[in-house]
Each structure stands twice: as structure tokens, then as C-alpha cells.
Amino acid sequence: MHGVSIMFPVRKAITVLLALCLVLGTRLPVYAGILDEVQLEFISGDVTGDQRGQGTATVSARITNIGDRNLNGVRIAAYYSPYDTFPDEFAEWKLHEFLLEPPLKPGKSVVLEFQDDKAFEYIQLELRRANFDLRIVVNGKQLASEGLVRIEDGAAYMQSRDLVGIIGGDLKYDAEADRVELKRGERVLLYKEGRRSIDVNEERRALSHPVITIEGRTWVPIESICRELEIECEIDHSLNVLTLTFEPLPEEN
Numbered sequence: 700m701h702g703v704s705i706m707f708p709v710r711k712a713i714t715v716l717l718a719l720c721l722v723l724g725t726r727l728p729v730y731a732g733i734l735d736e737v738q739l740e741f742i743s744g745d746v747t748g749d750q751r752g753q754g755t756a757t758v759s760a761r762i763t764n765i766g767d768r769n770l771n772g773v774r775i776a777a778y779y780s781p782y783d784t785f786p787d788e789f790a791e792w793k794l795h796e797f798l799l800e801p802p803l804k805p806g807k808s809v810v811l812e813f814q815d816d817k818a819f820e821y822i823q824l825e826l827r828r829a830n831f832d833l834r835i836v837v838n839g840k841q842l843a844s845e846g847l848v849r850i851e852d853g854a855a856y857m858q859s860r861d862l863v864g865i866i867g868g869d870l871k872y873d874a875e876a877d878r879v880e881l882k883r884g885e886r887v888l889l890y891k892e893g894r895r896s897i898d899v900n901e902e903r904r905a906l907s908h909p910v911i912t913i914e915g916r917t918w919v920p921i922e923s924i925c926r927e928l929e930i931e932c933e934i935d936h937s938l939n940v941l942t943l944t945f946e947p948l949p950e951e952n
Contacts (some may be wrong), residue, residue: 721798733938736766737773739826742810746818756818761810762803766831768845768939769802775811781819792829802832833934833941837865848941850919854908855934855941856918866930867948879910879917883928884948892917899927 710749742759756779764770776792786792794814803809814896833855835844842865857881868883878891889898892912897904904927908920921941925932931944 733829733831734826736764736767736831737770737829738763738827739775739824744822746820752776754818756815756822757812758814758822758824759810759812759825761808762797763808764803764805767805768832768834769804770799770829770831771802771850772796772798772828772830773811773826775813776825776827777813777815778823778825779815779817779819780821780823783821786823792825811838831939833939835865836940836942838944838947844941848921851911851918852908855921856911857921859917859919862919862921862924865943866925866928866945868928880925881928887929888924888927890919894905897923897927 719882738761740761742761744756744758746754746756756777757779760775762770762773765866773796775795775797777795778786778790778792780786780790780908793815795811798812799809832845833848833850835842847857847861847921858879859870863881863883866883871880871882872878873880874934876891878889881888881890885900887900890896890906890910892910895906895909897906897910906923906924910920911918922932922934925943929945931942933942933944934940935942
């Protein structure tokens with residue numbers, strides 16, 4: 700967990716407090732569970748401008764991925780105060796979003812910088828959100844999932860061959876029709892790159908997100924494809940966990 704340090708007044712400089720909400724008795728963020736996999740460390744800060752509370756704060760902080768999967772982005776909240784006091788429930792926090800590209804691998808760190816106007820000498824930093832690779836749980840068993848899932852336009856995608864490798868079934872590519880055939884049990888899915896529709900047992904269905912191609916590979920929207928295959932698919936965006944539940948296909952004799 701993040702440690703707690705006491706703030707001291709320094710002219711034109713920021714002294715930082717990394718808050719431990721549990722100790723302070725304040726409300727924990729919605730994403731508290733997954734935030735334990737990230738370490739936030741204040742590095743430096745400076746406030747320019749002669750008028751108190753009207754300067755510009757420049758802050759540097761180090762993010763360390765102490766989890767076991769890639770970290771793709773974080774949200775950091777900053778609170779500025781003229782006094783050595785903790786913010787109340789009506790305090791104004793300033794949010795900063797960071798997309799980490801390439802993703803931050805487990806055990807690695809990166810220094811992030813941001814600025815805020817109308818800043819006072821004291822600052823409290825809080826980690827509000829961490830976006831990791833989705834952890835994949837299949838019928839109650841966790842899989843090694845690095846690189847299996849990508850988030851595109853807000854949807855979770857997986858390569859067709861990887862999905863079939865998990866749920867079972869047969870995958871074929873029809874070069875003449877330029878489409879993919881995915882067969883699992885009694886259901887046959889036909890789809891092609893760029894389309895927002897899919898044929899399910901010769902019946903046309905709409906997709907919430909299109910099939911896409913990345914580096915020559917076909918990626919499909921997991922939730923939509925699983926729905927058409929009658930596979931239970933649930934994504935917990937607060938913990939970045941993808942859960943698939945289904946009956947395995949009967950073994951061939």
C-alpha cells in the first residue's frame with residue numbers, strides 16, 4: 700500500500716502527501732482493489748508565480764507496476780491546498796489521464812509529469828484508476844493472458860485463433876469469399892474484416908463493434924462473438940478481468 704508522509708510549508712515548492720484512504724477513514728475509490736498493483740511515488744514539484752494560489756504547479760511522479768500484467772494507463776488526481784490539511788468530501792481534485800505506450804511491464808517504472816493552474820503550496824496525490832491487460836478466467840481457471848486481449852474503441856478484442864484455442868471449435872478462412880468461418884457445436888459464424896454484422900447459422904446479426912485486422916490477423920469483439928456462440932462472457936472493468944463460462948465441447952472419439 701502507499702505510505703503516508705506529513706506536509707511541511709516550503710515557499711514556491713510543493714510538499715506531497717500520498718494519501719492512504721483506509722488510514723484516513725475516507726471513502727476508498729471504486730478501483731481500490733486493482734490499485735494495490737500500482738505504486739505512486741512523488742518525485743518533485745514546483746509552483747511558479749508570486750501570488751499565492753494563482754501559480755502553476757509542475758509535478759513529477761513515478762508510477763511502478765508491481766502487478767503481474769502489463770499496465771496500459773493510469774489516472775492521477777491532485778488536490779492543492781494553502782494549508783497543511785487533508786481535503787474534505789467537497790474538495791476540488793484535478794484529474795490527469797496517462798496512456799502508457801508501450802504498456803508498462805511488471806516490475807518496471809515510468810516518470811510522469813503534469814501541470815495545474817491556480818495551485819497552492821501543498822498537494823495530495825491519489826491514484827484513481829489503473830488500466831491493466833485483462834486477466835482471463837475460463838471456467839474458474841486463470842489463463843496466462845499477456846497480449847491475448849486488446850482494447851479498441853472501448854471494446855475487448857481477441858484474435859479468432861486465440862479465442863477458438865480457448866473455447867474450442869474449428870476455424871477456417873475462405874479466401875474466395877474473403878471471410879472467416881468459426882464453427883462450435885451446432886453454431887456456424889461467418890464474418891469478415893470491417894463488417895459490423897455476422898452470419899449465425901445463415902441468419903444476419905448486427906455486431907456492436909466491427910471485426911478488425913491488426914498486423915494481418917483477424918481480431919473479433921469478444922463479447923459479441925461469445926453471445927452468438929451462447930457463451931457467458933463478463934468483463935469487470937473495475938478489476939480488468941474477463942470471465943468466460945461455457946460447457947466444453949465433447950471430445951472426439
